Amino acid sequence: MREGGLIFYQKKLTPELKSLKKALKKKPQTYNPLDFTYTEKKIISHIEKETEKNNLNNITRTNAYLQFFHEYPEIEWTFLAHMVSRNAGWNMTDLKGSFLSRLLSLEQQRYFFSFLERSNWLIFQDAYPQLLLYKECKKREENYFHLLSHFGVSYFMDVLWNDYLQNKSNPIITVALIINEQNYIENRVVHHPEYYATLMESIEFKLQELLELNQILFPYYLKDEINVTGLPVHHFASLEERILLGKQLYYLxxxxxxxxxxxxxxxxxxxxxxxxxxxxxxxxxIIEESAYERFQARLENCQLIAGSKKIYSPRLKDAWQNVQQKPAEKGDWYKDWKVINYLKPVVPKDTTVDIYNEYCEGLKKLELAVLAKNAFNK
Incomplete structure (x- = not known):
């Protein structure tokens, strides 16, 4: 049964979820910054500086997630965030690559980049202070999660982090962070008027979905070669679908x-x-083709045709400059305790689909779209 975009399950809540329900129904405590101790003020200042330093661009964010995971592997969300952030970086540079740069105008490229960059930046500036507070709790053996509200973090995560300190449920805190990040960007980016009208409803965005270009890829070493697993992204505008995808990616x-x-x-x-x-x-x-060369087909069965130039896929530093972001919009997305139903496990998605072959088919469709555009413009 659905109501207000949430799934409400008929099954009874587990004892752990009942405990979370009880905590979430309480009113949040308020703290006066003037009452913070010297240590707390020092922690806040340190976290603000570290977050700003690591939130420069997709590369710094992605690296910060991985470094944190190496230090605290129990916080599994950070590795998921690292891998999804890698994909965001690839999507950003695709806009300046061999295909999309020929299909989208400069203005359209900037719109898409702005959408991806804003989402990537927002999630990090909300999540990283949470991670650093966890680090302080571990280091000092004291609970500092009452400082979450200072960073504008949802009351939902206040409850979930305090639960984690007691119960150490890695799946619960991981899925909670997935729920939080997707709710956090829901109205700040996905359905924000600045992006929704120009991106989500645009022909170009629909074109990407139709050509099946949206996949989250997880590369890995198989013997001495790199293989990939992953899942396709569908219905990005749906909060429920994004949370479900996040959970399935976590299990995978x-x-x-x-x-x-x-x-x-x-x-x-x-x-x-x-x-x-x-x-x-x-x-x-590196661009292998000359600017004066006529664009020609180069892909066949996921491989380059003999003698063809490689597809240009720039490094982020060569494609886009760092962006000075405006502050995040204020407000707590959490409104209803029933959101904890998203914490229930889902059946992991069948991973037997050849996601790399699916990705290659999308590349081929893009190549054909460029060839068709060139023929039309003759």
């Missing part, structure tokens, strides 16, 4: 079949934003 990423191999890739392959990072056979971060 930490599947023993893949986890160690994906972590090995992430640890040993620096994130540059170029798809060359995981497929140097198809992509290069």
């Amino acid at each position: 990423l930490f599947d023993p079949q893949y986890f160690g191999k994906i972590l090995d890739f992430a640890t040993n392959q620096p994130h540059t934003g170029s798809r060359k990072d995981f497929n140097p056979q198809l992509f290069n971060h």
Whole structure:
């Protein structure tokens, strides 16, 4: 049964969820910053500086997530955030790559980048203070999560982090962070008038969905070669679908079949934003073709046609400059305790689909779209 965009399950709540329901129904406590201790003020200042330092661009964010995971592997969301953020970087540089740069105007490229960058920036500036507060709790052996409200973090996460300190449920805190991040960007980006009208409803965005270009890819080493697993992204405008996808990606990423191999890739392959990072056979971060060359087909069965130039996939630093973001819109997305129904486990999605082949088919469709555009413009 659905109501107000949420799924309300008929099944009874587990004892743990009943406890969370009780806590979420309480009124949030308010704290006067003037009453903060010297140590608390020092912690706040440190976290603000570290968040600003690491929130410069997609590369710094992605690296910060991985570094935190290496330090605190129990916070599994940080590895998921790292891998999804890698994908965001690839999507950003695609806009300046061989195909989309020929299909989208400069203004359209900037719109898409702004959408991706704002989402990436917002999630980090909300999540990273939470992670650093957890780090302080561990280091000082004291609970500092009452400081979450100072950083504008939802009361939902206040309750969930305090629950985590007691119960140490890694799946619960991971899914809670997924729920939080997707609700956090729901009205700030996805349905924000500045983006929704120009992106979500645009022909270009629909074109990307139709061509099946939206996949989250998790590269990993298989023997001496890089393979990929992952899932397709559908119905991005739906909050419910994004949360479900996040949960399925979490289960896939930490599947023993893949986890160690994906972590090995992430640890040993620096994130540059170029798809060359995981497929140097198809992509290069250097433009191999001349600006005067006529665009020609180069892909066949996921491979380059003999003698063809590689697909240009720039590094992020060569594609986009750092953006000075305006402050995040204020307000707590949390309104109803029934959101905890999203914490219930889902059946992991079948991962037997050849996601890389699906991605290659999308690339081929893009190539055909460029060829068709060139023919039309003759």
